[in-house]
Amino acid sequence: MLSFVLRRTAAGVVLLFVISVLSYLLLSIPDNDVGRQLLGNRAAQDLVDAKNAELGLDRPVLAQYADWLSHALRGDFGTSWFTGEDVLQSITTRLPVTLSLMVGVTLVSAVLSLLFGVWAGVRRGPIDRFVQILGVVGYALPGFLVTLVIVVVFAVKLGWFPAIGYIGFTESPSGWLSTVTLPIASLSVAAVAGVSQQVRGAVIDVLRQDYVRTLRARGLPPGRILFRHVLRNAAAPPLTVLGLQFVGMLGGAVLVEQIFGLPGIGSMTVTYTTRGDIPMIMAIVLFTVVGVIAINLLVDVLIGWLNPKARVS
Amino acid sequence: MKKITRGVAALAACATAAAALTACGGSGGEGGSSDSLTVATMTLPQSLDPKDAAGSAMPFFQAAYDTLVKREPDGTYSPMLATEWKYDDDRTELTLTLRGDVKFDDGTPFDASAVKANMERFAKGGGGMAKTLADVEKIEVADATHAVLHLKQPNPAMLFYLSDAAGLMANPAKFDAAGDPLKTKPDGTGPYDLDSGKTAIGTKWVYTADTGYWGTKLPYKELTFRYFDNETAIVNGLKTGQVNAAVLQTANAQARIEKDPAVETQKQEFDFQGILLFDRGGEITPALAEPKVRQALNHAIDRKTMLAKIQQGRGEVTNQVFGTESVAFQEELDSYYSYDPAKAKRLLEEAGYADGFELKLPRISAIVPDALASSLQTYFKAIGVELTWDDMDQSAVRRIFTDREYSGMVMNMGQSANDWVAIGELVLPGTFNFFGTTDETVQKLLPQISGVAAKDAEAQLHELNRHLVEEAWFVPFYRLSYLHVSDGSVTIEPQSGMALPSIYNYAPAE
Numbered sequence: 001m002l003s004f005v006l007r008r009t010a011a012g013v014v015l016l017f018v019i020s021v022l023s024y025l026l027l028s029i030p031d032n033d034v035g036r037q038l039l040g041n042r043a044a045q046d047l048v049d050a051k052n053a054e055l056g057l058d059r060p061v062l063a064q065y066a067d068w069l070s071h072a073l074r075g076d077f078g079t080s081w082f083t084g085e086d087v088l089q090s091i092t093t094r095l096p097v098t099l100s101l102m103v104g105v106t107l108v109s110a111v112l113s114l115l116f117g118v119w120a121g122v123r124r125g126p127i128d129r130f131v132q133i134l135g136v137v138g139y140a141l142p143g144f145l146v147t148l149v150i151v152v153v154f155a156v157k158l159g160w161f162p163a164i165g166y167i168g169f170t171e172s173p174s175g176w177l178s179t180v181t182l183p184i185a186s187l188s189v190a191a192v193a194g195v196s197q198q199v200r201g202a203v204i205d206v207l208r209q210d211y212v213r214t215l216r217a218r219g220l221p222p223g224r225i226l227f228r229h230v231l232r233n234a235a236a237p238p239l240t241v242l243g244l245q246f247v248g249m250l251g252g253a254v255l256v257e258q259i260f261g262l263p264g265i266g267s268m269t270v271t272y273t274t275r276g277d278i279p280m281i282m283a284i285v286l287f288t289v290v291g292v293i294a295i296n297l298l299v300d301v302l303i304g305w306l307n308p309k310a311r312v313s
Numbered sequence: 314m315k316k317i318t319r320g321v322a323a324l325a326a327c328a329t330a331a332a333a334l335t336a337c338g339g340s341g342g343e344g345g346s347s348d349s350l351t352v353a354t355m356t357l358p359q360s361l362d363p364k365d366a367a368g369s370a371m372p373f374f375q376a377a378y379d380t381l382v383k384r385e386p387d388g389t390y391s392p393m394l395a396t397e398w399k400y401d402d403d404r405t406e407l408t409l410t411l412r413g414d415v416k417f418d419d420g421t422p423f424d425a426s427a428v429k430a431n432m433e434r435f436a437k438g439g440g441g442m443a444k445t446l447a448d449v450e451k452i453e454v455a456d457a458t459h460a461v462l463h464l465k466q467p468n469p470a471m472l473f474y475l476s477d478a479a480g481l482m483a484n485p486a487k488f489d490a491a492g493d494p495l496k497t498k499p500d501g502t503g504p505y506d507l508d509s510g511k512t513a514i515g516t517k518w519v520y521t522a523d524t525g526y527w528g529t530k531l532p533y534k535e536l537t538f539r540y541f542d543n544e545t546a547i548v549n550g551l552k553t554g555q556v557n558a559a560v561l562q563t564a565n566a567q568a569r570i571e572k573d574p575a576v577e578t579q580k581q582e583f584d585f586q587g588i589l590l591f592d593r594g595g596e597i598t599p600a601l602a603e604p605k606v607r608q609a610l611n612h613a614i615d616r617k618t619m620l621a622k623i624q625q626g627r628g629e630v631t632n633q634v635f636g637t638e639s640v641a642f643q644e645e646l647d648s649y650y651s652y653d654p655a656k657a658k659r660l661l662e663e664a665g666y667a668d669g670f671e672l673k674l675p676r677i678s679a680i681v682p683d684a685l686a687s688s689l690q691t692y693f694k695a696i697g698v699e700l701t702w703d704d705m706d707q708s709a710v711r712r713i714f715t716d717r718e719y720s721g722m723v724m725n726m727g728q729s730a731n732d733w734v735a736i737g738e739l740v741l742p743g744t745f746n747f748f749g750t751t752d753e754t755v756q757k758l759l760p761q762i763s764g765v766a767a768k769d770a771e772a773q774l775h776e777l778n779r780h781l782v783e784e785a786w787f788v789p790f791y792r793l794s795y796l797h798v799s800d801g802s803v804t805i806e807p808q809s810g811m812a813l814p815s816i817y818n819y820a821p822a823e
Contacts, residue, residue, distance in 0.1 A: 033711030038359060039441030040367055041724075042744050045714060050439055084360035084496035085514045093513050148545075156552045163549035164556070165539075261539070261546035263516030271357075271542055274706065 001304065005297065012293035016286065023285045024068065024278070028061045032276035034081060055081060068282065078279040082272070087283045090268075095287070097166050097264035100176070101256065102249050104184040109191035110242060116192065117199020117238070121207065122226070131196060138193025143252055147186040147259050154182055164261035183256045190252070191245050198241045202234035209233075235306045243299035247292050347821045349535035350803060353547045353559035354813055357515070357540050360496035361507065363431065363481035364438030368727070368811065374481050375816045376520040376536055378501030379528070381409060381428065384476035386818055388638055388730030388809035393528075394423065394482055394502070395475070404467035404764055409475075411458045415502050415527050417484035423502055425460040428452065430485040432462075435478070444743075445474040467764045470733035473810075504531050504816075516540055532820050551576055551800050558799045558819060560812055564625040567796040577822070579797040581807040584725040585631060587789030588674070589739070592720030593750035598672055601720055605664035607785030611650035612657035614692045620791045623684045627794040633782050634789055635735055636728025638809055640767045641774035646782050657696040669697025674721055675713055676702040681723050689723075714747065725793065729810040732767050732774055740781070754780045 035051035036043070056064055071078060077087035120131035155163035161182045167175030206212065207230060215225050253266035265284060272280040358370035366374050383393035397410040415423040429452040436446040448468040453461040464471070474480065484500040494500075497514055499507050505520035512519050520536040539556065541547050544566035550556030552573055560581075561567050570576055588610070595602025616630040632649040635641040661667060672693070676686060686702055693700045703719070705712065712718045724745075729735055736759070742749035758777045762770045781787070795812060797805045799822070806818040 030706065033715065036710050036714060039439075041710065041714070042738060043441035044444045044743060045747070047439055047441070047443055048714070054439065080515075082359060083357065083515050084362070084365075084493070090513075090515060094516075151549055156549060159553065162555055163553040164541075164546050165550070258543055259546060259549075261541050261550065263513055267542065268515070 001301070004304075005301065008293075008297050008300070012290075012297075015293065016289050019289050020069070020072075020282065020286060021065065023282060024065045025061065027276065027278050027281060028064070030276065034276055037275055038081065064278075068279070072282070072286070077283045080272070080280045081277045082275055082280075087279050090280070091265070091283055091287060094263055094265050094268055096168065097262050098250070098253055098257070098266055100169070100180050101183055101187060101253055101262075101264065102246055104180055105187045105191055105249060106242060106246050108184055108188045109195050109245065112188070112192045113195035113199050113238065113242075116196040118203055118226070118231075120196070121200040121203030124204075128200070131200065135193045135197045138189050141189065143186070143190060144255055144259070146189050147183075147256055150182055150186045151259060166260075166262045166264075179260075179262075183260050183262060187249065187252050187256055191249075194245065195238055195241050198238040199234070202237045203230060206230045206234045232306050236303050239299055239303055239306075243295050246295050250288065347802065348533060349537065350533040350819055351537040351539060351555065351557050352813070352819075353539050353541055353550060353556040355541060355544070355547075355562075356813060360493075361499040362493060362495035363478065363483050363501075364435050364443075365440045365496070366478035366481055367441050368477050369813070371477065371811060372813050372816050373518060373538060374478070374499070374501075375503065376505040377499035377503045377507055378481040378483060379415075379503050380476050380480035381411075381482065382472055382476040382480055383817075384473070384808075384810070384815070386806045386808050386815070390472050390476055393476075398472065398475075405464045407462040407464065407471060408455075409460045409462070411460065412527070413458045417486070417500060417502060418506070418523075419484065419486060419500075421484050421486045422457075423482060424457040425454040426457075427482060427485050428460040429454055430488065431482050432479065434488060435481075440478070442474075442478040445470075445477070445479050468733065469763055469765075469767055470731050470737060473729065473731040473734055502527065504528065505536055508535075531817065536816065551798055554800045554802070556800065557803045558797070558805050560814075561796045561798055562793070562812070564623075564627050567627060567794075568625060570796070570798050575801050577799045577801055577804075579805060579807060581795050581797060582629060582637060582728075582792040583795050583812050584727055584793045585634060585636070585789050586680075586723070586725050586791060586793055587631075587634070587787055588721050589724050589726075589745050589787055590721040590785075591717075591746065591748050591750075593786065594748055596720075596748060597718075598670065598720040600664070600666050600670040600672075603664040603666070604784050605660040606666060606670075607788070608650070609657040609660040609664070609696060610693070610698070610788050611785050612653045612660065613696045613698070614689065614788070614790070615652040616790050617652070619685070619688055623682070623688070624791065624793065627796075628791040629794075630791050631789050633778055634726070634728075634739055634787050635732065635778050636730065636792070638730035639728070639732045639735065639774075640771050641732050641735075641778040643775060643778060646778065649782050650785075654692075654695050661696060661698075667697075669699060671699045671701065672721075673701050673703060673719060674723065675719050676704050676723070677706075677710075678704065680725055685723070717747065721788075727810065727812065728792070731810070733763070734810075736762070736777075739787070740777075752784070 033048070034055060034057060035048040038051055039048055052058060056067070079086055080090065116131050120128040151163055155161050161178055166179045169176040212225060212230060215229060250266055253264060254270055257264040257267040269281070269284050272284070352372070356369045358373045359365045361373060361377065363374060363378055379394050381393060381395040382398065383391045385391055394415065395409040395411055399408050400406065409428065411425060411428065412423070417423065432446060432449065432452055436443055436449065448464045448466055448471070450463045450465045453463060455461055462471070482501060483495055487495050487500050498509060504523055504526045506523050508519040508521045516539065518538045522530065522534045544561055544563055547556060547559045547561065548566050548570050551559060551570060561570065571578060590601060590607060592598055592601045600606045611632065620626060620628055620630055629647065631647045633642065633646040661669065690700045713722055738744050740746060740755060742751065755777065758773050761773045762777065767774065797807055797814070799805055802822055804820050804822050805814055808814040808818055
């Protein structure tokens with residue numbers, strides 16, 4: 001297991017480097033006039049040229065990249081071209097927002113998917129059909145529509161939750177809960193719909209196995225069969241999907257953070273990418289890639305731990 | 314097996330109950346109390362260093378810094394850090410009398426040398442508005458409370474600039490500090506101090522009242538600006554009282570909030586939208602050198618229908634680029650060009666373009682939505698002008714300004730009460746007249762206008778405005794109507810020349 005983790009980590013570092021080069025090149029391709037954007041449409045052209053030179057944008061792209069990399073390796077990600085904030089600091093203030101959403105949605109969807117999936121897989125019949133229909137509907141509804149309806153109903157009409165904004169957990173735990181509940185709820189709809197179907201399918205598959213029939217024949221209590229044997233063997237597909245959901249959630253977070261006005265990484269990515277703020281985007285890219293690698297590793301380790309058979313393969 | 318499913322169901326019920334319980338704790342927002350004001354904005358200041366300040370981000374700066382001159386809501390000027398100002402006879406020397414009792418937080422006195430240091434830094438600092446001080450030749454420190462601005466030539470917009478970005482006064486002791494701390498930690502003499510602990514630059518700026526402020530204290534102990542990149546979130550925030558005040562620009566957001574009985578709204582006509590024609594010399598599109606061709610473009614479009622359909626009637630049709638508060642404004646020029654495709658065709662024929670011509674314009678979709686893009690195409694096609702749009706990201710503006718690839722562009726432009734601000738941007742060679750086109754009438758009128766106060770040059774300003782309309786320097790569509798919205802707890806006074814009002818213009822509702 002240790003060598004597996006080490007191998008994957010080494011591959012991750014290589015991946016990180018390749019992605020950083022590619023991202024930097026891709027960011028440099030568009031005909032971004034950063035100086036003009038910084039100074040505005042009303043600025044004189046010589047000031048714009050001077051600003052571009054000040055940012056080093058008149059140098060070859062590879063020289064710019066080398067410069068960026070040497071600083072980044074020393075932990076210096078620079079300052080944002082557009083707001084003058086320290087890149088590392090501004091990412092660390094926004095990361096908790098997006099992580100709250102991602103972890104929250106993952107927990108909620110893990111618990112609810114397990115409940116719905118097991119319920120449907122074990123009981124079958126009308127309950128199963130009901131859960132399946134829910135799954136299809138939940139997956140088919142456009143995310144923005146779900147989010148807007150949730151905001152209008154629970155924040156604007158009923159006033160149970162704030163419609164916008166974020167309160168840090170350290171500032172006020174109850175405030176934090178009130179600000180993240182609706183965003184998590186709206187992101188969870190599609191996640192629960194997807195993962196619960198995986199749980200259901202996997203549970204049904206395992207229940208059909210010969211060894212389950214044998215266990216039942218030996219008179220083991222149904223609860224023990226389900227928790228000790230069935231769920232362990234059924235864990236791999238839902239966990240993989242859950243991992244993918246977690247990674248893919250950054251896309252969903254963009255929308256949800258915009259609608260709820262949350263100061264997270266998702267909305268930040270869009271704002272800074274359209275402006276071509278290379279120091280900021282590069283740091284976001286690096287953090288995201290590290291997150292993706294870590295999650296994939298975690299899912300693999302978890303599956304291996306739950307199901308020894310997977311470790312062998 | 315039944316037992317298990319019952320357990321599962323019970324768990325599910327618990328989860329639902331837990332969700333319902335937490336829900337109860339959720340009401341209440343940050344905005345509510347009358348001691349604090351939360352303003353939503355879609356403007357993101359580049360930094361809080363005055364050298365980077367721009368007019369649209371002024372409220373962020375006004376909280377921490379004072380300007381030399383205060384601009385009142387109606388556009389007139391009143392004392393702030395400067396108590397008096399006086400021009401000499403040929404209007405090239407502006408003497409400012411300064412307050413002598415103002416200090417920065419660390420005890421550094423505000424005096425004439427601070428004015429000199431600030432303005433010189435602003436002019437050389439490379440910010441977008443640096444050029445507004447281009448006419449200032451040197452700044453003389455007469456004594457601690459008197460500074461004299463020596464101008465290369467008269468500039469009727471100088472007081473406007475001193476009430477805007479160029480007039481913001483920061484603590485000179487911070488100018489040479491390593492890492493430019495003013496970017497994120499402003500240090501001025503203003504009514505508020507930035508609360509760095511509560512502020513998250515880029516999303517939320519929290520200011521607390523400076524108890525030792527020299528001037529009239531503002532009614533709020535805490536002032537918060539929140540940045541949003543879409544109006545949907547702002548509307549939701551207003552409806553739930555988490556945002557107290559905001560300005561809404563899009564017709565959809567305005568329509569959504571107007572129906573809400575709890576909110577207070579107030580209209581302001583601010584930007585005008587239209588095609589700024591740059592290429593009046595015909596370098597890229599030879600046809601545009603002909604005034605008749607430019608007039609034809611003006612006659613080709615049905616502004617009333619465009620306003621009704623695209624902007625839901627929110628605004629006023631116009632043919633002039635000067636705003637209603639300026640001296641140059643003349644109401645009759647709003648309807649100078651009627652919708653008359655037949656006349657447009659005739660004008661094209663007379664100019665020698667009976668078969669029409671091709672016109673390529675850049676399209677920034679935030680400014681030119683689909684509906685506007687296709688209506689302009691249809692109107693122009695009807696008179697034989699083939700309009701093609703080059704879709705571009707907001708970031709590719711280089712091709713407009715540096716590469717000069719286009720003969721014009723559709724823009725939304727703020728309308729200042731100060732005539733010379735508009736002239737500087739649209740008529741003088743430079744920013745939006747980068748081909749530097751001009752003509753005899755303009756050259757004759759400009760010196761007559763620049764040397765005197767606007768009200769003394771009314772005839773010349775009227776003549777200039779009429780000339781620009783008749784010669785069709787531009788193809789304006791309409792003045793857009795913006796909606797100032799409050800959650801009912803604030804009264805907002807719109808500010809002349811600014812979309813987001815000055816911070817002095819908010820007060821608790823009676």
